[in-house]
Amino acid sequence: MGNRQIVLAERPVGPIDASTTRIVEAPLPHCGPGQALIRVGMLSIDPTIRTWMNDAPGYLAPIALGEVIRSSGAGVVTESNLDRYEVGDVVTGFTNWQEWVLADDQHPFRAVPKGLGLDLATVMNVLGATGVTAYFGLIEVGEFRSGDVVLVSGAAGATGSVVGQIAKARGARKVVGIAGGPAKCLEVVEEYGFDECLDYRESHLARRLHGACPDGVDLYFDNVGGAVLDAALSNIALHGRVVLCGAISQYNAMDRPPGIANTSMLIARRGLMRGFIILDYASRFPEAQRELAAMVANGSLRHREHLVAGLESAPEALNMLFSGANHGKTLVVVDDTVRLG
Amino acid sequence: MGNRQIVLAERPVGPIDASTTRIVEAPLPHCGPGQALIRVGMLSIDPTIRTWMNDAPGYLAPIALGEVIRSSGAGVVTESNLDRYEVGDVVTGFTNWQEWVLADDQHPFRAVPKGLGLDLATVMNVLGATGVTAYFGLIEVGEFRSGDVVLVSGAAGATGSVVGQIAKARGARKVVGIAGGPAKCLEVVEEYGFDECLDYRESHLARRLHGACPDGVDLYFDNVGGAVLDAALSNIALHGRVVLCGAISQYNAMDRPPGIANTSMLIARRGLMRGFIILDYASRFPEAQRELAAMVANGSLRHREHLVAGLESAPEALNMLFSGANHGKTLVVVDDTVRLG
Numbered sequence: 001m002g003n004r005q006i007v008l009a010e011r012p013v014g015p016i017d018a019s020t021t022r023i024v025e026a027p028l029p030h031c032g033p034g035q036a037l038i039r040v041g042m043l044s045i046d047p048t049i050r051t052w053m054n055d056a057p058g059y060l061a062p063i064a065l066g067e068v069i070r071s072s073g074a075g076v077v078t079e080s081n082l083d084r085y086e087v088g089d090v091v092t093g094f095t096n097w098q099e100w101v102l103a104d105d106q107h108p109f110r111a112v113p114k115g116l117g118l119d120l121a122t123v124m125n126v127l128g129a130t131g132v133t134a135y136f137g138l139i140e141v142g143e144f145r146s147g148d149v150v151l152v153s154g155a156a157g158a159t160g161s162v163v164g165q166i167a168k169a170r171g172a173r174k175v176v177g178i179a180g181g182p183a184k185c186l187e188v189v190e191e192y193g194f195d196e197c198l199d200y201r202e203s204h205l206a207r208r209l210h211g212a213c214p215d216g217v218d219l220y221f222d223n224v225g226g227a228v229l230d231a232a233l234s235n236i237a238l239h240g241r242v243v244l245c246g247a248i249s250q251y252n253a254m255d256r257p258p259g260i261a262n263t264s265m266l267i268a269r270r271g272l273m274r275g276f277i278i279l280d281y282a283s284r285f286p287e288a289q290r291e292l293a294a295m296v297a298n299g300s301l302r303h304r305e306h307l308v309a310g311l312e313s314a315p316e317a318l319n320m321l322f323s324g325a326n327h328g329k330t331l332v333v334v335d336d337t338v339r340l341g
Numbered sequence: 342m343g344n345r346q347i348v349l350a351e352r353p354v355g356p357i358d359a360s361t362t363r364i365v366e367a368p369l370p371h372c373g374p375g376q377a378l379i380r381v382g383m384l385s386i387d388p389t390i391r392t393w394m395n396d397a398p399g400y401l402a403p404i405a406l407g408e409v410i411r412s413s414g415a416g417v418v419t420e421s422n423l424d425r426y427e428v429g430d431v432v433t434g435f436t437n438w439q440e441w442v443l444a445d446d447q448h449p450f451r452a453v454p455k456g457l458g459l460d461l462a463t464v465m466n467v468l469g470a471t472g473v474t475a476y477f478g479l480i481e482v483g484e485f486r487s488g489d490v491v492l493v494s495g496a497a498g499a500t501g502s503v504v505g506q507i508a509k510a511r512g513a514r515k516v517v518g519i520a521g522g523p524a525k526c527l528e529v530v531e532e533y534g535f536d537e538c539l540d541y542r543e544s545h546l547a548r549r550l551h552g553a554c555p556d557g558v559d560l561y562f563d564n565v566g567g568a569v570l571d572a573a574l575s576n577i578a579l580h581g582r583v584v585l586c587g588a589i590s591q592y593n594a595m596d597r598p599p600g601i602a603n604t605s606m607l608i609a610r611r612g613l614m615r616g617f618i619i620l621d622y623a624s625r626f627p628e629a630q631r632e633l634a635a636m637v638a639n640g641s642l643r644h645r646e647h648l649v650a651g652l653e654s655a656p657e658a659l660n661m662l663f664s665g666a667n668h669g670k671t672l673v674v675v676d677d678t679v680r681l682g
Contacts, residue, residue, distance in 0.1 A: 059609045225605060247605045259600025264566060264588045266616035268400045273614045275607035 003028050005068045005098035006314055012053055015252050015322060020053070021069065021097075021315050029102045031079040036103040038075040040095045041338025044124055045308075045317045045330040046072065050251040059277045069097040069314070074112070074124055076338045077103075085111070090120065090340055092128065097314050099334060110285075112340060116293060120340050121305040125158055125329035126296055127289045133245060133278040134162035134221075135288035139170075141276045142219045142243040146171030149213050151232055153177075153200070154223030156184035158303075158329035159245065161192045162292075163221045165301050168193055176212045178205070178228055180324050191302055200224075206231040216240060216269070224249045226258075233262035236271045244275035252322050304328030309336075344369050346409045346439035347655055353394055356593050356663060361394070362410065362438075362656050370443045372420040377444040379416040381436045382679025385465055386649075386658045386671040387413065391592040400618045410438040410655070415453070415465055417679045418444075426452070431461065431681055433469065438655050440675060451626075453681060457634060461681050462646040466499055466670035467637055468630045474586060474619040475503035475562075476629035480511075482617045483560045483584040487512030490554050492573055494518075494541070495564030497525035499644075499670035500586065502533045503633075504562045506642050509534055517553045519546075519569055521665050532643055541565075547572040557581060557610070565590045567599075574603035577612045585616035593663050645669030650677075 002025045009022040031037040052063045052070050063070050073095030077085045085091065085103060093109035095101045103109045112123055125131065137159075138144045150167040154160035155177025164175045177188040177197035188197035196212050198205065209217070209231055216237025222229050225247025236242065266273060281288075295301035306328040308317040313332055320326040343366045350363040372378040393404045393411050404411050414436030418426045426432065426444060434450035436442045444450045453464055466472065478500075479485045491508040495501035496518025505516045518529040518538035526538035537553050539546065550558070550572055557578025563570050566588025574583065607614060622629075636642035647669040649658040654673055661667040 057609070059611075229604070230600070244604065244608045247608065250605060259571070259602040260604050261600040263570070263585065263601050263604070263614070264591060264616070266614060267585045267587070267618065268398070269616070270400075270618055270621060271616055273604070273607060274612070275605070275609070276611055277608065280611060 001028050002026060003098055003100040004311055005096075006311065007066055007068050008053060008063045009065070011055055011065070015319055016050070016053065016315055023312060026098075029100055031081060031102065033081050034104050036080040036082045036085040036109075037078050038091060038095065038101050038103055038109065039078050039338060040073055040075040040099055040101060040334045041090075041336070042074045042120060042124055043095065043097060043311075043314055043332040043334060044072040044128055044130070045314065045321065045332060046129065047246055047248045047251060047321050049318055050322070059279070070094060071097050071314075072129055073334075074120055074338070075101065085109070088341070090338065092124070097311065099311060114341065116340065118293070118296065118340070120338065121307060121329075121331055122296065122303060123340065124331055125305050126162065126292050126301065126303050129278055130158040130329055131162050131292045132281065132285050132288040134159045135166060135292060136278065136281045136284070137221060137243050137245050137276060138163050138166055138219070140281070141274050142221060142241050144170065144172075144219055147173050148218035149174045149176070149215065149237065151176045151178070151209070151213065151217045151220045151235075152194075152223075153221070153228050153232070154246075154248065155179045155188045155192070155194060155197055157223060160221070160223050161188070162301065162303070164188070164192055164194045165295070169295060169300055174213070176209075184324075191304075193302070200228050206234045209235045219243070221245060222247075226250055230260050230262050233260065233265045236265055236269045238269050240269055240271045242271065242273040244273060248322065306330045308332050310334070342369050343367060344439055344441040345652055346437075347652065348407055348409050349394060349404045350406070352396055352406070356660055357391070357394065357656055364653060367439075370441055372422060372443065374422050375445050377421040377423045377426040377450075378419050379432060379436065379442050379444055379450065380419050380679060381414055381416040381440050381442060381675045382431075382677070383415045383461060383465055384436065384438060384652075384655055384673040384675060385413040385469055385471070386655065386662065386673060387470065388587055388589045388592055388662050390659055391663070400620070411435060412438050412655075413470055414675075415461060415679070416442065426450070429682070431679065433465065438652065440652060455682065457681065459634070459637065459681065461679065462648060462670075462672055463637065463644060464681065465672055466646050467503065467633050467642065467644050470619055471499040471670055472503050472633045473622065473626050473629040475500045475507060476633060477619065477622045477625070478562060478584050478586050478617060479504050479507055479560070481622070482615050483562060483582050485511065485513075485560055488514050489559035490515045490517070490556065490578065492517045492519070492550070492554065492558045492561045492576075493535075493564075494562070494569050494573070495587075495589065496520045496529045496533070496535060496538055498564060501562070501564050502529065503642065503644070505529070505533055505535045506636070508560075510636065510641055515554070517550075525665075532645075534643070541569050547575045550576045560584070562586060563588075567591055571601050571603050574601065574606045577606055577610045579610050581610055581612045583612065583614040585614060589663065647671045649673050651675075
């Protein structure tokens with residue numbers, strides 16, 4: 001028995017394609033002293049993976065050529081030489097795009113608490129990086145206050161949909177989404193309970209934002225960057241806050257993007273724009289997870305997972321994030337026998 | 342005796358020219374109950390005046406066509422029906438571009454403390470909006486900490502030169518300026534004591550910034566916006582802060598400027614970009630003025646004023662800020678008999 005892996009074959013220019021990655025078969029890793037062996041069950045497909053494929057400085061080193069694609073994921077412990085893991089524990093961490101991975105001090109994994117009453121896909125979505133990103137981005141980075149007018153781009157997406165629902169639950173005056181196409185906009189309102197949703201594919205977004213938020217936007221949670229960020233900046237309220245979570249519109253860019261023209265609105269409106277990386281909040285994940293789990297349990301947090309079967313589908317699943325072909329949090333099922341007990 | 346005024350004749354497109362303003366002669370204002378009459382001595386020529394000439398939303402209403410050009414300035418009280426002003430008091434506030442102005446509850450002026458031992462031009466520069474902007478921008482908005490690597494654009498300018506000197510006095514690890522041309526760069530180092538100064542007119546600014554700040558910029562104080570802001574963003578350190586004070590490179594722009602491409606560096610570096618308007622700190626000006634006056638007194642704050650004679654020269658003086666023809670804080674002398682006692 002081996003360990004199938006997807007490695008970086010070639011640095012992509014623009015969207016990834018068949019030549020970007022390659023499937024290789026490595027030997028099954030040996031579980032040595034101070035290690036635990038994990039059978040990978042599910043991969044979390046996140047836009048940031050695309051940024052790691054570039055040979056450019058970032059918050060983590062670029063993936064080297066020939067290296068397994070870096071990715072969050074979940075798996076089950078099958079052998080353990082470490083006190084903190086028992087065989088059968090379901091754990092999350094950087095599994096990368098492969099079937100087996102070793103945990104040790106340099107490669108820590110976190111056990112999923114038992115008795116949550118949720119399935120693994122829900123846990124990876126709402127209690128995983130996606131959900132905690134929404135929570136800390138809104139509450140800590142964006143300093144959300146009850147009564148805020150909140151705007152969220154990528155509102156039909158895994159993070160954006162959770163941001164809007166937390167804002168509603170915590171007393172936002174109005175929650176407005178931005179998404180691509182009428183079907184997603186409808187879902188944002190009907191399914192996720194936003195007050196309104198604007199289609200960025202239609203023209204005059206800045207003007208329509210002014211119509212939706214005539215007093216300005218107190219907190220803008222940006223998942224996309226580019227022209228949508230610019231339109232939001234032009235509608236920022238006095239002392240408004242912009243949370244830069246991601247810039248998915250830029251990750252596949254082949255040319256230098258046009259750039260943000262409205263940064264000086266931050267002067268006139270005494271605004272603030274702040275970027276963050278969720279890894280910085282790792283020690284505080286449990287507080288977010290408690291609140292998110294409670295919201296799922298009481299029905300106030302709707303969520304949707306888009307499962308894609310097979311390790312070999314991971315590259316295609318990543319591209320779906322950029323084309324908008326996914327519908328909900330995108331997860332690749334590597335082994336569907338890995339489940340929460 | 343009348344009141345010569347400069348009014349807005351036509352909204353400028355690009356730099357202001359002869360058709361932008363017009364000199365008119367109004368009657369000498371009558372000093373009624375609850376008012377004080379002020380003879381204007383000096384005008385503070387600030388880049389923000391150009392922004393008020395556009396018919397665009399800003400932090401103050403646009404100057405109306407036919408209205409006197411809004412401007413900070415200083416003058417002496419010549420008649421007073423208000424307890425808080427005595428005849429002979431030198432005061433600062435919105436004098437606008439004219440020879441006489443009335444103070445009342447809606448148009449407050451602030452008396453310059455007696456016994457400062459400084460001349461009026463120095464007070465208007467270092468203790469005026471220019472100096473307090475540098476102080477609060479660096480310390481409050483930028484959350485300056487001892488040990489920071491500080492970068493300042495417009496470093497030879499009135500605000501920028503003060504920012505760098507306060508940062509040095511408070512223990513910056515390194516203070517780097519950006520200015521236009523070798524003469525200004527030399528002055529920034531020799532006269533204002535910056536560690537280094539880069540000429541933005543030479544190519545590859547981002548790369549040269551990396552050379553000057555190899556560990557990144559902890560605090561960037563931006564007076565210019567545009568391409569210089571973009572180059573600074575690409576060199577921001579982990580948890581770096583960008584203070585948006587002004588965007589002089591954009592104020593005369595006739596076309597949509599190219600925009601800022603590197604905002605996503607704020608994500609990777611967990612950075613923060615914040616704009617501010619000094620009027621918001623008005624109640625706290627005295628604390629800044631005390632420290633700045635002490636620095637002037639002990640010789641640790643070098644400053645330079647560029648005096649331009651005559652009310653009618655104000656439009657030309659404003660244009661000097663954009664061409665870089667000024668040398669130090671630009672002040673228009675309306676009446677040189679107005680002096681501090």
